Amino acid sequence: MAYTVGLDYGTNSVRALLVDIADGRELASFVYEYPTGKNGIILDESDHNLARQNPADYLEGIEATVKGVLEKAKADKDFRAGDVIAIGVDTTGSTPLPVDKTGNALVMSDEFKDNPNAMAWLWKDHTSFAEAAEITELARKEKPEYLAKCGGVYSSEWFFSKLLHCLRIDEKVFEAAFSWVECCDFITGNLTGTQAPNVVKRSRCAAGHKAMYNKGWGGLPAKEFLAKFDSRLGDLRDRLYDQTYAVDTSAGKLTAGWAKKLGLQEGIDVAVGAFDAHLGAVGSGIGPGKLVKILGTSSCDMLVSESGQSVPDIEGICGIVDGSILPGCFGLEAGQSAVGDIFNWFVNYIEPGGKQAGSHQALTEKANKLRPGQSGLLALDWNNGNRTILVDQRLTGLLLGQTLHTRPEDIYRTLIEATAFGALTIINRFEEYGVKVNEVINCGGISEKNALVMQIYADVCNREMKISSSAQTCALGSCIAAAVVAGGHGSFADAQKAMCSVKETTFKPISANVSVYKKLYKLYTQLHDAFGKVDYNQSLHNVMKDLLEIKDNTNC
């Protein structure tokens, strides 16, 4: 018997998953909620853009969750902790944190205790929007190739935007930082005693998708480029990294200290880390032509190229990185800035009619009785900006078509449809550039919990929607990476074949719905282009008329 542990660092908690590498059977899972801040996030009431985390929570989470799964797994007579052959790690990102020369987090020192700028800058921290715009502007002028691989716009969520913002607002922190590491590298470095920033094996996934890392131009952006923002940013370049690694590489061996603390064997492999979505895609069975959609508060839409084949630059696709998902394939990452977050916003804040009337379940039941087009409503899914294909945080939501008869379930369904239209827009963009989408596998909370959402996605996208069998695909992906690194499987394809599957129940397009949604999608595209594109120049007058005509044609 052989087992691996996957550590999955999410936005509010970390989860460990223990699986049998022979068949992917999940022996145990254990969650640790980050104790610091609100739901694990340090917020600032006066600045909605700020979102930080305490790295001490990350380290405490290792012990809590690994011990947790080992304790639970005792129920399985055949299981022995000595048969755990490796650990894999996935985290949110870009979630960089400043560290000292030894790799310790600055915020864990007395000097910077409780300073949010010395903490981990969580992926959804948007304080750096001005710096992101600056980086985009300079790169467009001087290094367009930097942007070509990350959708043409550098995001406020990403590595260098955050570092530059820190330099601007808190020089002390910036200057005290010997280097910055991504959360995933912080974890694997700690587990293997290689956390010193010049030693730790940096994640290809994090570097390529968020830090403009590419072998084509010698790794990270040039020192001269970074120095144009501030010479100290240029200097930092020397204390970052030149090499990066895919998840089929061992980051090192589990230290004696950790082995003892966790009750695992010393010296087992820890796989190089990657982002949760990327290993989630692996855990969902991603392969060429198979789109994996991770549906949670936001969405990640992951694809890989055929092995060994390159991919053209695709406008608006956030990242195209060699080996970021599967070794040997280009990983492509797209996504929507808010999916479940939009539904939660509506239920929790706008229609807070008590937990009964306003709950997701009650609204879903009512929305399920509506036919496509019946409400006469149309929305844009931009309440948190648009990640793909417009790559613009400075876009906002839109709801159109309200009458005095509009009811909450009409709006709720419309918000679901809007996210489905956003999803279709991503698929269409991939296919426009010749990257085929032959199969769609969904995973994440929404895909498990809400059949209406999945049916609407099937109808809007006119594609069968499959659901990953595992409820923990990110952690499972980490388990798969660990299994490959430890030699338990010869390749990712072999490991996925053994350890991944989709549920029997799938959602197939209903043709009557498909045809209505085709009309609605045309209008969505019109609004999308009119509000989202600078160079669009067309009257929108027909939008409401057409909506009403569609509404009338539903004969309700």
Add this chain to the structure above:
Amino acid sequence: MAYTVGLDYGTNSVRALLVDIADGRELASFVYEYPTGKNGIILDESDHNLARQNPADYLEGIEATVKGVLEKAKADKDFRAGDVIAIGVDTTGSTPLPVDKTGNALVMSDEFKDNPNAMAWLWKDHTSFAEAAEITELARKEKPEYLAKCGGVYSSEWFFSKLLHCLRIDEKVFEAAFSWVECCDFITGNLTGTQAPNVVKRSRCAAGHKAMYNKGWGGLPAKEFLAKFDSRLGDLRDRLYDQTYAVDTSAGKLTAGWAKKLGLQEGIDVAVGAFDAHLGAVGSGIGPGKLVKILGTSSCDMLVSESGQSVPDIEGICGIVDGSILPGCFGLEAGQSAVGDIFNWFVNYIEPGGKQAGSHQALTEKANKLRPGQSGLLALDWNNGNRTILVDQRLTGLLLGQTLHTRPEDIYRTLIEATAFGALTIINRFEEYGVKVNEVINCGGISEKNALVMQIYADVCNREMKISSSAQTCALGSCIAAAVVAGGHGSFADAQKAMCSVKETTFKPISANVSVYKKLYKLYTQLHDAFGKVDYNQSLHNVMKDLLEIKDNTNC
């Protein structure tokens, strides 16, 4: 001492008001809720457009309310019912009902009992939208002058749309009807025993604003024109009317029967009827340059020309009718299809967080703490279509700028602002055509109850907002008409001077708010034109960007 009674027929109830004509003092007021249907309206769950009323409710309401005020007025020692010198009548409109040759409502016969098509077709009945479009189309082609006086578009709310729709869906009712009368003429005819359709003195106000009546082309639309839709509609023309009368005319004398029933003197004058908004404008002190805004579920915006001066055709203004408000002046009628209805919709249906959290008062208090532009939201006030200046029922609402942080009070304030922008658009249109607005007097429930709404209107319109002293300006207007008809005052100007006033507290523009709202109004206009006008052709891309910039500049 001399008193008059004003009967004010609203959408859900009828009110009688008893005033002293010397100073407008209101001795008593009494309301009778129409007993039939839901809140007095017969609805059809399968057709949201339908709204009818039972004319029997109207007649019962006379007795209930007049007796009611006389009983209450007993508290005043000096009052004697014998000193009531006349009655005035105002009603909703266009609210036509089919009648037999004697002027009895068809629905009061055994044959058509309970048939909604034989009832009064309430102003907000929109079942006739297709017929309205047909009438507009034919008139555009053959009789553009018909439309020039009513804003260029014939509405589904108006007289001939409703008659034609009745003919199409219920021939029996149409053929059994000897004629059709407006609600106001039905009441004055009954009170004076002149209800036979060929005898009753028809209201100039109703005819001119809703039935394309104009002396310029010989009264109602030509028989040949009407016959093009159906020969039977052409034939009906002969059983309608050629003469109409302003509210300074006596419709006749109170019959002995009614006098006995009500406890008033036989033979006192009943003034010719008019629509509630028009007499409401009179009761608010309307005169040249004085805009009266009647703010309720919808709004009516009323102006008059200088006495004896004509007014050009104004695109999008629903009606320009000689003598429809004040005798000798052209009456101009504009309005918004929904004002309070939009706020009610949001509070009752979308944010029904219990009577505490979601009430108008609670939301107003929270919205009052927000600064203009702070929410980043913008809305169009078209949840019930747009009456002025687009004259298009087939427009719907729009809300734009939502983020995951948007809260109900943000939306509530934005909806108020949207109606204020709609109000400004009407004022601007009047002034573009040389009809000056020197003073704005508000009346109706919202102006009395919600200071935030009034302040936002002042800030958006950059004009002082005054509030009529009377809470019953429509009924007061009827009292004024009655006073003039009975000779109690020599002219409307004299009567208004004696009987009307505005409150001491007014709402003055706050310059910091004015400047933000100027920016927001520019964006509102952009959305308004892009979504409301066929020939608009401009990118809307800047809208959200500009909103966010404005939001950022509020420094919150």
